[in-house]
Amino acid sequence: MTDKVASGLTYIKDVGIELILAELKTISVPTISGSAGTPVGHVDYTLSNIAITNLALPDSILQLKPGTGIQVGVSSAVCDVSLNWHYREHSWPHISDHGSASVDVSKTTISVTVAIGEASGRPTVAVDASEVDIGSFHIKVHGGASWLYNWLVGLFKGSVKSSVQSSLKSAIVDAINKQAEEALATLPIKEKVDKYSSVNYAMLAPPSITATQFSSVHLGQFLSNSPAPPGPWAPVKLPTTVDAADEINLVFSEDVAFSAGYVYFKAGALHTTVNELPSWSPVSLNTTSMRFLLPALYKAYPDMKVEFELAANATPNAAISPDGATCDVLGNVAVYVLPAGQPRIYAFTLGLHLFGTGKVAVSANNITAQVSYVGCNLSLANTTAPIGNFNVQLLDALVNLAVSKGLVPWINKVLGVGFPIPVVSGITLSSIEVVYGTGYVGLASDFTYAPPTLGDAGSAAAAAYNAAMAARPGDAGDLIKASLPVRIDE
Numbered sequence: 354m355t356d357k358v359a360s361g362l363t364y365i366k367d368v369g370i371e372l373i374l375a376e377l378k379t380i381s382v383p384t385i386s387g388s389a390g391t392p393v394g395h396v397d398y399t400l401s402n403i404a405i406t407n408l409a410l411p412d413s414i415l416q417l418k419p420g421t422g423i424q425v426g427v428s429s430a431v432c433d434v435s436l437n438w439h440y441r442e443h444s445w446p447h448i449s450d451h452g453s454a455s456v457d458v459s460k461t462t463i464s465v466t467v468a469i470g471e472a473s474g475r476p477t478v479a480v481d482a483s484e485v486d487i488g489s490f491h492i493k494v495h496g497g498a499s500w501l502y503n504w505l506v507g508l509f510k511g512s513v514k515s516s517v518q519s520s521l522k523s524a525i526v527d528a529i530n531k532q533a534e535e536a537l538a539t540l541p542i543k544e545k546v547d548k549y550s551s552v553n554y555a556m557l558a559p560p561s562i563t564a565t566q567f568s569s570v571h572l573g574q575f576l577s578n579s580p581a582p583p584g585p586w587a588p589v590k591l592p593t594t595v596d597a598a599d600e601i602n603l604v605f606s607e608d609v610a611f612s613a614g615y616v617y618f619k620a621g622a623l624h625t626t627v628n629e630l631p632s633w634s635p636v637s638l639n640t641t642s643m644r645f646l647l648p649a650l651y652k653a654y655p656d657m658k659v660e661f662e663l664a665a666n667a668t669p670n671a672a673i674s675p676d677g678a679t680c681d682v683l684g685n686v687a688v689y690v691l692p693a694g695q696p697r698i699y700a701f702t703l704g705l706h707l708f709g710t711g712k713v714a715v716s717a718n719n720i721t722a723q724v725s726y727v728g729c730n731l732s733l734a735n736t737t738a739p740i741g742n743f744n745v746q747l748l749d750a751l752v753n754l755a756v757s758k759g760l761v762p763w764i765n766k767v768l769g770v771g772f773p774i775p776v777v778s779g780i781t782l783s784s785i786e787v788v789y790g791t792g793y794v795g796l797a798s799d800f801t802y803a804p805p806t807l808g809d810a811g812s813a814a815a816a817a818y819n820a821a822m823a824a825r826p827g828d829a830g831d832l833i834k835a836s837l838p839v840r841i842d843e
Contacts, residue, residue, distance in 0.1 A: 366415035366425065368802050369532070373410075376528035380405035382434075382520040385512055391440070392500040393448050398440040400513060405521060408432040410463070419563050421481060422469035430461040434490075434517055438497070438505065452496025454505055458517070460488030467529060469562065474555030475542055476569070478533035485522040487514055536804065539778035543576075546772045549620045550575045550613065554775040571775065573605060575613040577620060591793050601782065603774065603796040605720070607678075610671035613772075614682075623682075624664035627759035634758075636751055640690060646747050650690070650700060653739035658691040661755050663705075671711070677789050678711035680724060685734055686752060703745060704734035707756065713794050715785045720796075721771035724764055726757045779804040 382403035389398060410427045418424040434456035441449040468481035492509060494502050545551045553572045560569040570591075591604045617623050629638055636642050638659040644651035650659075669682040684705045689697040708727040713720065731745045731752060774782065781801050788795040 362415045362417070365802070366413060368804070369415070369425075369529075370410050370413060372532045372804060373525065373528045374408060376531065377408050377524055378406070380408070380520055380524040382436075382516055385508075385516055387512070388443075389504075389508075391504055393442055393498075395443045396440040397443065398438065398508075400508070401437050401439070403434065403436040403513075403517070405517065405524075406433050406435065408521075417562055417564055417567060418466060422467045422478070422562060425463075425465045425467070427461075427463040429459070430463050431457075431459045432461070432521070434458055436513075438501075450497050450501075452494065452501075454495060455493045456509065457491045457493075458487055459490070462486045462488065463521075463525065465525060465529065467533070469560055469567075471556040471559045471569075474557075474572075476537060476540065476556055476560070478530075478537060480526045480529050483522050483526050485518045485525070487518055490514070532804075536777045536779075541773060541775050544773050544775070545578070546575075547770075549578060549622050550616045551578055552576070552772050573609045575609070575616045575772075577616045579620065592790065592795075601796075601798045601800050603798070605794050605796075607671050607673040607792050607794075610680075610722075611668065614669035614671065618665055618668045623669070623684075624662065625760055625763050626660055626662050627755045628658070628660040630754055631758055634754055636754075643751070646751065647740075647743060649740045649743060654690040654692070654698065654700070657693075659700075660689050660691060660697070661752075661759070662687040662689065663756070663760050673789055673794050674791055675789055678713065678722075678794065679709070680711055681706065681708045686755070699737065701736040701740050702734040703748065703752065704732035705752070705756075706730040709761075713787050713796075715774070715782060715796060715798075716769075716771065718774050718776060718780075718782060719771035720774055722768040724761060724768065726753075726761045729753065729756060 382405065385400040385403070387398060388395060390396075409431050411431075412429045413425060413427045415423055415425050435453065436456075437451065437453050439449070439451040441447060462485075464482075464484045465480060466482040468477075468479055470477045490509060492502065492505055494505060541552075542555055543551050543553050553574045553576050555572045557570045557572060560567060562568075591606055614623075627638070630636070636646070638661070640651045640654050640657050640659060643659065663684060663686050665682050665684040667683045669680055671678065671680045673679075682705075684707065686703040686705060688700045688702070690700055691697050707729045709724045710727060711722050711724045713722050715721065729752065731749055733742065733745050736742060776782075779802050781803075782796075782798040783801060785796055785798045788797060
């Protein structure tokens with residue numbers, strides 16, 4: 354196990370213990386009663402208001418348990434136990450007394466195994482096994498005769514110790530399960546992106562857990578918010594790691610982008626209208642300015658404004674390789690003239706095959722992208738009698754300007770919002786490196802975790818972790834890997 358993996362596990366453990374201790378400020382133990390022989394005779398006794406406080410869990414360690422989940426071990430837990438005691442002699446004169454006692458508990462070992470699985474597409478986390486063993490204790494008796502001390506020591510070695518161990522174990526199990534349930538409740542399984550689409554992050558299988566790595570596979574598919582036919586993509590396999598290794602690796606298939614393009618194309622969202630060009634452009638969108646490029650347009654419609662209606666006519670394609678991301682889309686440009694005060698008039702349609710490159714980034718736990726325009730192939734898809742056939746290359750520069758200054762900024766505005774990474778509330782990715790591979794893009798990242806229920810304690814733990822990470826050498830191993838294809842072929 355590398356230093357980075359060990360540091361990541363230690364960080365998770367430290368934050369997790371803070372969460373558990375916040376839940377376990379006071380643990381109640383059921384009242385204990387019974388009968389016993391004492392130096393004053395046979396008595397009935399009651400030990401009540403038993404409470405465990407000041408629990409501390411030093412010398413703890415967290416490890417991945419292959420095939421199961423995680424295992425937490427504590428070798429020297431300490432706590433305080435307080436209680437009230439009362440006894441009454443069976444026979445006359447029915448001597449009775451009462452008082453209190455405090456117990457310092459130390460050298461206690463705790464072992465908890467947490468199973469991580471999957472059910473109905475959601476991750477599941479629950480304590481699978483737990484053990485608590487009190488190693489040493491010291492009792493202080495307040496009130497009562499001298500013989501009472503030895504009698505209470507005897508009781509503590511037996512039923513009281515067993516009851517305290519049982520209550521402590523139950524409280525730890527309940528705290529872990531509660532915190533896990535609250536954290537998982539914030540993990541998105543289906544997240545709405547906008548009015549057109551949502552992303553389905555459902556788990557496809559139980560996670561794979563080794564001694565050094567936790568890996569889970571998710572759907573990662575864009576879905577239409579309206580009824581729509583299923584996407585026509587094939588199953589894919591993805592690596593469980595990327596070239597740059599950090600505490601979290603997220604691996605996305607190029608089919609995630611394809612499923613997004615499919616949903617937006619089917620929804621009719623991949624279109625925009627360009628009716629003006631930058632002021633520095635040598636040509637404006639009016640027939641007078643375009644008369645040397647397309648005389649027939651000016652002749653048929655002199656002195657009229659022009660607008661380009663750009664639309665995709667197929668699902669955009671995205672391809673990812675070690676060199677980066679590329680994209681292309683088939684579309685068209687319908688050209689209209691705008692007579693003053695009258696409905697627009699259709700003139701002709703150009704066929705487009707657009708080419709671009711893309712870059713993936715992360716902003717505020719959202720995966721974002723930006724495309725750069727490379728160029729296009731033009732063809733004359735349709736024309737009208739007043740315009741007729743013409744050499745489309747004459748409009749090449751004008752269309753390139755409309756695409757690069759009209760369409761691409763609009764696309765980048767949408768891609769700049771992006772879609773959320775499926776993490777529980779309180780996790781923030783940091784020091785993110787983007788790695789491109791054949792058919793996928795990977796994100797290698799460190800992280801901080803400040804659970805909302807932890808408040809200042811979580812922030813302090815995160816700050817301490819960041820300081821430790823800043824002082825660490827750059828080499829790293831992998832702690833958690835999550836692959837998000839559209840499907841997985843087992």
